[in-house]
Amino acid sequence: MSKVVVITGSNSGIGRVAAYKFAELGCEVVMACRDMERSKQIQEEIIQTTNNRHIHLMQVDMSSFNSIKVFCKEYKARFNKLDILIHNAAYINHGSPHRLNSDNIELTFATNVVGPFYMSEILRDVLKRGEKPVILNASSNIVKHFFDPKKHIHFEHLKGEWSASEPFSVYKQYCESKMALVMLTFYLAEKYKEEGIRVNALQINGARMSRETLDKFTLKWRLAARAQNVFFPPPEKMAKCYVDICTSSRFKDVTGSLMNDKLELMVRADEEPSVFKQVKQLTGSQYYPYYADNQEVRKKLIEFCESIMTPYQQDVSTL
Numbered sequence: 001m002s003k004v005v006v007i008t009g010s011n012s013g014i015g016r017v018a019a020y021k022f023a024e025l026g027c028e029v030v031m032a033c034r035d036m037e038r039s040k041q042i043q044e045e046i047i048q049t050t051n052n053r054h055i056h057l058m059q060v061d062m063s064s065f066n067s068i069k070v071f072c073k074e075y076k077a078r079f080n081k082l083d084i085l086i087h088n089a090a091y092i093n094h095g096s097p098h099r100l101n102s103d104n105i106e107l108t109f110a111t112n113v114v115g116p117f118y119m120s121e122i123l124r125d126v127l128k129r130g131e132k133p134v135i136l137n138a139s140s141n142i143v144k145h146f147f148d149p150k151k152h153i154h155f156e157h158l159k160g161e162w163s164a165s166e167p168f169s170v171y172k173q174y175c176e177s178k179m180a181l182v183m184l185t186f187y188l189a190e191k192y193k194e195e196g197i198r199v200n201a202l203q204i205n206g207a208r209m210s211r212e213t214l215d216k217f218t219l220k221w222r223l224a225a226r227a228q229n230v231f232f233p234p235p236e237k238m239a240k241c242y243v244d245i246c247t248s249s250r251f252k253d254v255t256g257s258l259m260n261d262k263l264e265l266m267v268r269a270d271e272e273p274s275v276f277k278q279v280k281q282l283t284g285s286q287y288y289p290y291y292a293d294n295q296e297v298r299k300k301l302i303e304f305c306e307s308i309m310t311p312y313q314q315d316v317s318t319l
Contacts, residue, residue, distance in 0.1 A: 005084040083133055087120075132198075
């Protein structure tokens with residue numbers, strides 16, 4: 001039986017290329033996307049290019065917990081197992097104003113952290129039926145900002161209207177959300193280990209952004225991103241990392257790890273590194289910030305996510 005793969009945000013960028021690559025391997029691919037009109041064209045292209053008819057399109061908005069609930073209910077009605085779940089979708093609209101989702105949660109954090117947490121919990125039972133099931137979270141080298149010992153996740157600003165003295169920045173929120181996703185990876189890996197579900201994260205070291213993504217930025221950020229695109233590798237490189245992490249026998253026993261673009265298992269940086277180590281941390285990709293293993297912050301993160309999920313908690317066990 002072929003593997004069933006769910007990829008969120010698979011209508012552009014790395015997610016789109018990853019959908020192609022899994023389709024080429026003969027996997028049954030579920031494109032979990034928000035924009036159905038644009039995604040339909042991509043779905044048809046993948047089917048025609050790979051000659052794989054088992055490419056499905058299902059709608060989900062990762063910032064909306066109700067949308068995630070509906071998606072998971074429909075998924076379980078159509079499929080009895082899940083082998084690979086890739087949380088690729090992310091909110092990254094640089095220059096955008098402060099926005100809240102329908103549950104009064106800041107949109108970046110809702111989409112990039114709480115949404116993946118909620119979806120993973122609801123799909124846990126079908127993942128357990130999968131063949132060597134794995135969850136892969138797409139993080140980013142933007143977490144390097146947390147090598148700064150003063151950097152931290154501002155939980156007090158994640159609900160309700162923006163009340164901080166400094167101006168709102170999607171860039172800063174995106175940075176905090178990607179660190180939270182790494183912490184979530186470590187937590188879920190421990191939680192799901194006895195059930196045989198592996199949970200890992202990939203630190204994306206830059207990839208050319210699609211035109212669709214760039215068009216969402218304000219002009220200043222769009223120009224900066226276009227300049228960066230000249231130096232960034234095409235999305236094919238990171239898409240191949242997705243496939244390798246999820247299917248290669250090399251990683252069949254790996255869980256609770258953050259990997260870099262060379263597919264090396266990253267190690268935690270020292271709490272008080274030497275100057276030499278600090279240079280290595282900032283210029284290389286072998287280390288992740290010490291902050292990611294802060295148990296007190298992790299506990300606060302999980303409590304935050306679970307408190308938001310409380311109205312939906314019944315869905316985890318009944319859907």
